Amino acid sequence: MSLKNQLIATVLAVLLGLVLSTFYILSDSTRDTLLTQLESHAEDSATHLGLYLAPYMQRKDQATIATAVNAIFDSGFYQQIEIQDSQGNALYLKQYKADTAINAPAWLISLIPITPPEKVRPITYQWQQVGSIHVRSRAGYAYEQLWQSMQQTLVLFVSLAVATALMLSLLLRQLLKPLQGVEHQAMALARREYIEQPHLPRTRELRRVVMAMNLMVRQVEHMFAEQNRNIESLRSTAYRDSLTGLNNRRALLTQLAEHLEYRQDFGPASLVLFHLNDLQTLNLRLGEEDTNHLIQQCAHSLQTLGQAMGPHVVGRLGGGDLVLMTQRRGLDEWQQKLTGTLNLAQQLVHGQQANAADMPVASIGIASGDQTWSVDKLLSQARLIQQEAEQAGSGLMLLQDQQQQHGWSxxxxxxxxxxxxxxxxxxxxxxxxxxxxxxxxxxxxxxxxxxxxxxxxxxxxxxxxxxxxxxxxxxxxxxxxxxxxxxxxxxxxxxxxxxxxxxxxxxxxxxxxxxxxxxxxxxxxxxxxxxxxxxxxxxxxxxxxxxxxxxxxxxxxxxxxxxxxxxxxxxxxxxxxxxxxxxxxxxxxxxxxxxxxxxxxxxxxxxxxxxxxxxxxxxxxxxxxxxxxxxxxxxxxxxxxxxxxxxxxxx
The missing domain is CATH 3.20.20.450 (EAL domain)
Structure with missing residues (x-):
C-alpha cells in the first residue's frame, strides 16, 4: 500500500474510532432522553385519561372508555393501557401483541436494553375513588427512534468520510508529489537513466530527501560515466592504434580471421595492403610530425572508402602499412577507388605540384581469394603483390592476382x-x-x-x-x-x-x-x-x-x-x-x-x-x-x- 493510502487509512481509522465513540455516547444519551420522554407521555396520558374517563368509569361505560383509550393508544407510544374499577377489576385493556415486530435490528435490541416506564394514576370522581389507570410505554418505539437517529448519523458520517478522503487524497498527492519523483528517480537509476528533480518541495524534510536523491543521482551518473570512460580507454589501449584510431595489429588480425572463418559476410574477399614506401626516408625528409600526419590522412581516406563499400575491416599493421578487407572487386574498380588515396599521399609529400618524375610515395597490393583462404595467406599474397608494385616504381601501379575471378559469375x-x-x-x-x-x-x-x-x-x-x-x-x-x-x-x-x-x-x-x-x-x-x-x-x-x-x-x-x-x-x-x-x-x-x-x-x-x-x-x-x-x-x-x-x- 502506498504511503498516501496508508495516511488516508489512518485518518479514516481515527475518524471511525471517533464515530464509534460518538455512537456510544449518542445512543446512551438518546436512550435516556427517550425514556424520559416515554415516562412523561405515560404520566400525561394517565392524567388526561383520568380526567376525561372519571364519570364513565363510575358508570362503567366500557364503550366510551374503549373509544378514548384507542384514540390515545394509536399514537404508538404505549405498550399497554389498562382501566380498572375501584375493586381492581379490568374495565378495558389495550396492548401490543407480544410478537409485534420492532423496526430495528436485533443486535441493537440486545446491545442496548431499554426498560419502558409504567405509570399508575388513581381516579376519583365526586370525592369517590372510581378506579385506576395503568399506562406502560412501548420499548419498541424507543428502539425505532434510536435506530433512525443512528442511521441518520451514519449517513452523515459516510458522506463526511468520503468528502474527507477526497480532500485528503488531493492534499496528500500534492504534499507527497516529491516522493513520487524520488521513486521515479530510483527506478530510472536502476535502468541507468539519470533524472534530477528541478523543483524542491517547501516541506523541510521532503526538501532534504529530494536534495539527497539528486546528489546521489549525480554521483552515480559520474561513477557510471567514469566506468564507461575506463572501458573505452581500455579498448583504445588494447585494440586501437594510437596514431590513426583504427584497429591495431592485434585487433586487425583477429577481426580478419573472425570475418573469414565465421561471419563469411564478404563472400570471396579482397584484401588491400597500402604501404608507404621507405618510411624511414620520409621521416628524415618530412619530420616525424608531418609523417604521422601523412599516415593519419591515408588511414582516414582508407577508412572512408571502407565505409562506403559496406561490410569491411580496416586497421594498421604497423609503420606505414594499412589494411582494408571487403567484398572482392575487380582490378578496374579498385583502380578507380584507390587512385584518390594514392594521389593524396603524393600531394602530402610532394605538394600540389607533384609530377610524374616524383617517386611514388605509396604502393598497394590487392589479394583476392575465396573463403577457404586464411588471413595469413591473404596477407602474404597482398605483401608479395605490394612489393612488386613498389619495385616497379610506377607510381599508381596496382597489381592483383590475376588467377582470381573478378566477382561473381x-x-x-x-x-x-x-x-x-x-x-x-x-x-x-x-x-x-x-x-x-x-x-x-x-x-x-x-x-x-x-x-x-x-x-x-x-x-x-x-x-x-x-x-x-x-x-x-x-x-x-x-x-x-x-x-x-x-x-x-x-x-x-x-x-x-x-x-x-x-x-x-x-x-x-x-x-x-x-x-x-x-x-x-x-x-x-x-x-x-x-x-x-x-x-x-x-x-x-x-x-x-x-x-x-x-x-x-x-x-x-x-x-x-x-x-x-x-x-x-x-x-x-x-x-x-x-x-x-x-x-x-x-x-x-x-x-x-x-x-x-x-x-x-x-x-x-x-x-x-x-x-x-x-x-x-x-x-x-x-x-x-x-x-x-x-x-x-x-x-x-x-x-x-x-x-x-x-x-x-x-x-
Missing part, C-alpha cells in the same frame, strides 16, 4: 537468384547453452545447395543475395520457415533469427515482420538479433522495432557486440534482452589478460543494465572456463557442436 548469380525465388533455402541451427549445458535458444543460419547439390558457404550465398538486393527475400523466408518449424515442433528450443542490416532499413519488411509475429502463436519462442553496426546506423528505427517486439513478447538481442568504435552507450536507451560478444574478443580470451579484463568489463556493464551476456564462437574448453569465471550467461560455438539441420532438432 553470372551462372552462380542466376543459381542463387533462382534458389531464393523458388524458396529453395534450408535452415541450420547452432545451440546457445548456459553453464549447465541447457539450451537457451538455437541461432538459425540460412543455406542453399550449390550446383553440385552440396550446401554452399554462407558468404557465397548471402554475398550474391546482397549484390542482387535479395536479402529481404531471404530474411522473409527465414522468418516464415522458422515459424513453421516451431509450429510443427512444440518441444523444439527457441530460435534466434539474425536479420540483415539492409533488411531492417526497409519499413515494409519491419511491418511485415511484426504482422507475422503478431498472427503467430510462436512469438514468445523467437528472438530477433541485430548486428551492432545496424543498431548504431539506424538507432531510432531499431529502438521502435525493439519496443514493438517487446509488446509481442519477442526477445531482442545485439549481435557482434563490443567491437564498434562508437562504443555501447546505446544500450541505455535500447535495453536489449541480451547481447552476444563478438567472436574476435573470444579468440584469445584464454591467453590474453587484456581480453579477459575487457570482456569482464563488458559483462559487468550488461549485467548492471539487467541484460544477459552471451559469447559466440567458443571453440575451446579453456575459453569456456574463462568465460564462466567472468560470469557469462551462455556460450555458443563449435565447442557445443557445429550447425545442424533445423528440421532434425528435437529438444
Amino acid at each position: 553470372e551462372q552462380w548469380q542466376t543459381h542463387v537468384a533462382n534458389a531464393i525465388h523458388n524458396e529453395q533455402i534450408f535452415l541450420q541451427q547452432q545451440t546457445l547453452e548456459d553453464e549447465t549445458g541447457l539450451c537457451i535458444h538455437a541461432e538459425v543460419f540460412a543455406r542453399i545447395l550449390d550446383q553440385d547439390n552440396t550446401p554452399c558457404q554462407a558468404g557465397d550465398f548471402l554475398g550474391v543475395a546482397r549484390d542482387l538486393k535479395l536479402l529481404e527475400a531471404v530474411d522473409r523466408l527465414i522468418v516464415k520457415h522458422a515459424i513453421q518449424h516451431l509450429q510443427h515442433h512444440p518441444q523444439a528450443p527457441k530460435l534466434g533469427l539474425n536479420l540483415a542490416n539492409q533488411t531492417l532499413a526497409e519499413p515494409t519488411f519491419v511491418k511485415w515482420l511484426l504482422r507475422q509475429l503478431k498472427d503467430s502463436q510462436q512469438a514468445s519462442r523467437i528472438s530477433i538479433e541485430v548486428n551492432e553496426t545496424a543498431i548504431l546506423t539506424h538507432l531510432d528505427n531499431i529502438r521502435q522495432l525493439r519496443s514493438a517486439l517487446a509488446k509481442l513478447g519477442v526477445q531482442f538481442g545485439v549481435d557482434n557486440f563490443g567491437t564498434h568504435p562508437n562504443g555501447f552507450s546505446y544500450l541505455y536507451a535500447l535495453k536489449p534482452d541480451y547481447l552476444k560478444l563478438d567472436g574476435s574478443l573470444i579468440r584469445q580470451l584464454d591467453q590474453s589478460d587484456e581480453d579477459r579484463f575487457f570482456v569482464s568489463s563488458l559483462i559487468s556493464v550488461a549485467h548492471s543494465l539487467d541484460i544477459r551476456a552471451y559469447a559466440e564462437h567458443v571453440e575451446r574448453d579453456t575459453q569456456h572456463q574463462a568465460l564462466v569465471r567472468l560470469g557469462i550467461d551462455g556460450t555458443q560455438g563449435y565447442l557445443h557442436g557445429k550447425p545442424s539441420p533445423l528440421a532434425a532438432s528435437q529438444v
